[in-house]
Amino acid sequence: VVKTEDDQAQVEGDEAKLERVWSRPPGFRGWLMTVNNQPLGKRYMITSLAFFGVAGVMALILRIQLAVSDNEWLHPDTFNALFTMHGSTMMYLFAVPFLEGLALYLMPLMIGSRDVAFPRLTALSYWMYLSGGLVMYASFFFGTVPDAGWFAYTPLSGPQFADRGLDFWLLGLGLVEAAALAAAVEIVVTLLKMRAPGMAIHRMPLAVWAFLIAGVMIVFGFTPLLTATMMLELDRTLGTHFFNPLAGGSSLLWQHLFWFFGHPEVYIIFIPATGVLSTVIPVFARRPLVGYALIVVALVVMGFLSFGLWVHHMFTTGLPQLSLIFFAGASFMIALASGVQVFAWIATLWGSRPSYQTPLLYVLGFFFIFVIGGITGVMVATIPFDQQVHDTYFIVAHLHYVLIGGAVFPMLAGLYYWFPKITGKLPGEPWGKAAFWLTFIGFNVTFAPMHWMGMFGLPRRVYTYPADLGLDAENMVATAGAFVIGIGFAMALGGLVWSAWRGRSAGCDPWGSGTLEWGIESPPRRYSFRQPPVVRGRYPLWQNEGADVDADALERVAEGLRDLPVSWRASLVTDLLTARPQVVQHLPGPSIVPLVTAAGILAAASAVLAEAYVLALLGAMFSAGVVAVWLWPRRLRLPEREVRTITEQTGLPVVGTGSRSTAWWGAVGLVTILGTAMGSLVYSYFYLRLYSEQWPQDGLALPELMASGIGYALLLVSAGVQVWVSRSFRRETMRGVIGGLVGIVLLGLGFIGLVVWALVKEPTLPTDNAYTSALFVINWMMLGYAAVGVAVTALALPRLVWWPSDDARRLRVHLEVAELLWWFVVGAGVVAFGTTYVSPHVM
Amino acid sequence: MVRIARQRTLTEPVGPGGWGRWFAFLGGAGAWTVHIGVAYVAGEFGCVGGWGAQQVMGVTVSAWIVIAVTVLAVVVALAATWAGYRGLGGRVVSETGHQSDAAKYLSWSGLMLSGLFAVIIIGQSVPIVSHLHRC
Numbered sequence: 006v007v008k009t010e011d012d013q014a015q016v017e018g019d020e021a022k023l024e025r026v027w028s029r030p031p032g033f034r035g036w037l038m039t040v041n042n043q044p045l046g047k048r049y050m051i052t053s054l055a056f057f058g059v060a061g062v063m064a065l066i067l068r069i070q071l072a073v074s075d076n077e078w079l080h081p082d083t084f085n086a087l088f089t090m091h092g093s094t095m096m097y098l099f100a101v102p103f104l105e106g107l108a109l110y111l112m113p114l115m116i117g118s119r120d121v122a123f124p125r126l127t128a129l130s131y132w133m134y135l136s137g138g139l140v141m142y143a144s145f146f147f148g149t150v151p152d153a154g155w156f157a158y159t160p161l162s163g164p165q166f167a168d169r170g171l172d173f174w175l176l177g178l179g180l181v182e183a184a185a186l187a188a189a190v191e192i193v194v195t196l197l198k199m200r201a202p203g204m205a206i207h208r209m210p211l212a213v214w215a216f217l218i219a220g221v222m223i224v225f226g227f228t229p230l231l232t233a234t235m236m237l238e239l240d241r242t243l244g245t246h247f248f249n250p251l252a253g254g255s256s257l258l259w260q261h262l263f264w265f266f267g268h269p270e271v272y273i274i275f276i277p278a279t280g281v282l283s284t285v286i287p288v289f290a291r292r293p294l295v296g297y298a299l300i301v302v303a304l305v306v307m308g309f310l311s312f313g314l315w316v317h318h319m320f321t322t323g324l325p326q327l328s329l330i331f332f333a334g335a336s337f338m339i340a341l342a343s344g345v346q347v348f349a350w351i352a353t354l355w356g357s358r359p360s361y362q363t364p365l366l367y368v369l370g371f372f373f374i375f376v377i378g379g380i381t382g383v384m385v386a387t388i389p390f391d392q393q394v395h396d397t398y399f400i401v402a403h404l405h406y407v408l409i410g411g412a413v414f415p416m417l418a419g420l421y422y423w424f425p426k427i428t429g430k431l432p433g434e435p436w437g438k439a440a441f442w443l444t445f446i447g448f449n450v451t452f453a454p455m456h457w458m459g460m461f462g463l464p465r466r467v468y469t470y471p472a473d474l475g476l477d478a479e480n481m482v483a484t485a486g487a488f489v490i491g492i493g494f495a496m497a498l499g500g501l502v503w504s505a506w507r508g509r510s511a512g513c514d515p516w517g518s519g520t521l522e523w524g525i526e527s528p529p530r531r532y533s534f535r536q537p538p539v540v541r542g543r544y545p546l547w548q549n550e551g552a553d554v555d556a557d558a559l560e561r562v563a564e565g566l567r568d569l570p571v572s573w574r575a576s577l578v579t580d581l582l583t584a585r586p587q588v589v590q591h592l593p594g595p596s597i598v599p600l601v602t603a604a605g606i607l608a609a610a611s612a613v614l615a616e617a618y619v620l621a622l623l624g625a626m627f628s629a630g631v632v633a634v635w636l637w638p639r640r641l642r643l644p645e646r647e648v649r650t651i652t653e654q655t656g657l658p659v660v661g662t663g664s665r666s667t668a669w670w671g672a673v674g675l676v677t678i679l680g681t682a683m684g685s686l687v688y689s690y691f692y693l694r695l696y697s698e699q700w701p702q703d704g705l706a707l708p709e710l711m712a713s714g715i716g717y718a719l720l721l722v723s724a725g726v727q728v729w730v731s732r733s734f735r736r737e738t739m740r741g742v743i744g745g746l747v748g749i750v751l752l753g754l755g756f757i758g759l760v761v762w763a764l765v766k767e768p769t770l771p772t773d774n775a776y777t778s779a780l781f782v783i784n785w786m787m788l789g790y791a792a793v794g795v796a797v798t799a800l801a802l803p804r805l806v807w808w809p810s811d812d813a814r815r816l817r818v819h820l821e822v823a824e825l826l827w828w829f830v831v832g833a834g835v836v837a838f839g840t841t842y843v844s845p846h847v848m
Numbered sequence: 849m850v851r852i853a854r855q856r857t858l859t860e861p862v863g864p865g866g867w868g869r870w871f872a873f874l875g876g877a878g879a880w881t882v883h884i885g886v887a888y889v890a891g892e893f894g895c896v897g898g899w900g901a902q903q904v905m906g907v908t909v910s911a912w913i914v915i916a917v918t919v920l921a922v923v924v925a926l927a928a929t930w931a932g933y934r935g936l937g938g939r940v941v942s943e944t945g946h947q948s949d950a951a952k953y954l955s956w957s958g959l960m961l962s963g964l965f966a967v968i969i970i971g972q973s974v975p976i977v978s979h980l981h982r983c
Contacts, residue, residue, distance in 0.1 A: 207953035328891030
């Protein structure tokens, strides 16, 4: 936290002072300590583009191998490793991180905020993402590259068939997933709570809607994958049997968990891309977008439906016909939502006089490619057709048409469009247009022939094919096209790098855009806005004259924050629905803590890879300790005079409580993630049971209820104590609050002790069979949840005991967060106990 | 302990009928979520577990469950659509006595969203008509 001892800087803030408080320490140390959204967003994008380049080179190597039949240039194992790393890099290290980086950079600018809600979490997210990518690629240096595909189907990825490389893949992916979840919570809370005054939900730019929905989808979609990767890593290192059919596990369970992530993943990439399109099209069509409300509806529908389609990736796995037919029907329905958007974009361009600059060219390329990908998507939603082309090059063609057409082309449109804002320089048009045409032509030359290659029976993921298949010419054409795409992408990115160095100055708004980010300098200052903009329309720079009932009040708040505060970082928190100002939120400054936390986690992951489990435990404990220091309650010493000035000028407090607090919303995000993880494990438990002839498996005894039952009963008692704490707090009875909190901590510790005791006493081991694996892991997870709940509750005590009269609002926020977490722990406990202890007895 | 009064904003966010508007916005989506979840459980857990393959009046238990949850989900989605329609009428008054466009927008979006979800729930259930008597 930036120390704010400078009293003379209170009241009369000016731009220089604002600049100073938002700057970071000089030098490399300052670079490591950065927590501001702009540099971190850029780092995210640059890192992901670097991974994109590496994965692109791998694709070219793969295409060289496939250019002619019976080719032995690459060893089959090398081919497997390369297509695994190509897919994994594109899906996990490029697509989502790039869009998250774009969101972290742009969203605060688009909504008129000075930063994101949790700046240090952004930094932690970036460092974990980088660590995850490095862990995955470290496998090359150890000569054990993962080779089970980007989907890592079991049992191929299990301990029997995959070597150490898959541990690099799983641990690296785990870090990347955790980073994505942190960034998602960051994005969602920022977009819900930090919009400019007046930017009510009906005025939010469509890109903001798109990133908001994608953020929520990441929370629900990435968590099952994170849980599944943890389960597979436990299978591989500890010897559990979740996915081992020989010990009661199920390989298809992995497919369910994976595709419950995998299908939404496509939309997690596509939906932000639609936000880019909905931003770029009106600017180059010179008119507002047609069908704003319909597009919002389509985005929400896509967000939900994408979670209901995972089964259509499993049409060939022998699921019951009823399931297949139902999910085929559901798969057709999503075309409705995609169609609405495509027609709205066409309607916007229809009859306009578009300016055919590079960003719009990429948009037009998107239309052509994505519509073909969408149509083949409807084809593969048809069960008999899918069973025919499953695992052939038809699917390779389809997924590339969807992902490159639906995501990479819009990303490039966005990159060209926002390039002047990010760098302050104009992108070179001739290079941009040439790069577009090369990419567009190369793409279709590469992937269109794959449709009929697949129809003619060329299976995917094979390192070569026989000459008598008669597909040499098509493969040679596809390989030539791949090199044209490669040149196109290289020209695009090279041109942008050149423009960033030597390009013409862009000014604030070179495109004549309508959204807030174009109303400030290019590149923006770290604090983005000297005062919060007041929004009265969907395109505030085009027409900001919409009726607003509290216009004067909003202007007064905005004026009151002009160049303020100057001795601490802050941004405005507003109401979720109407964007009325609620709080002037203090934001933390530069800190090394996120990097140190990520380093601890990386050390733990590396120790697991080295099978040094004690070191891994120490690394995890170190990280937990750093997080405890991070969250340790401190008095927030803000200059009183400046706080008073802000409060008088805006009528707003400097700390929000309840749903006005971003911390509370962050806790909601955490609870949602933890709940989804528990839900994934509970689903796994019942799925394994469904396919087991007896339960508990292998004739094991039913789980003993006494010790665990008392433990979980203590948890229920603690719920009553929590009610007591809340009531005491409302009645402002300090003793009641302290006593209640101590009670919760003791009951929580009692729960932990008794459940540990029950598990130790259990005559089985987690390595016996899939049943015992599920029993132990669900309860371990529950113990972890309880430990977090106890820690957060206990951390409120120093505040109450040492400085009860200060920081009253922050104390309240802490108690509200602790309460939310504890209720979650109690709820999760009921589910865990019901699943692992009660259900075997009663079902 | 220092008194911490509940904070007040410049205006209350939604005004009267706020929950109804949120129901309009999310009711159809919630109904669809329950629908797909129950249909999956009835399909895989019912058919593999055996209990769903039993027939009642020539229709499998799993199919009956899907039919029942379809009817319920459509009713909820239509109720949410109706709530959205109702939200368009009348005045939405904030604490300062002004009409809230955001609240109206929530209702309007809810009307379209929940209506579309009702159509989707029906649309995705239609194919099971061909599989009423077998898993």
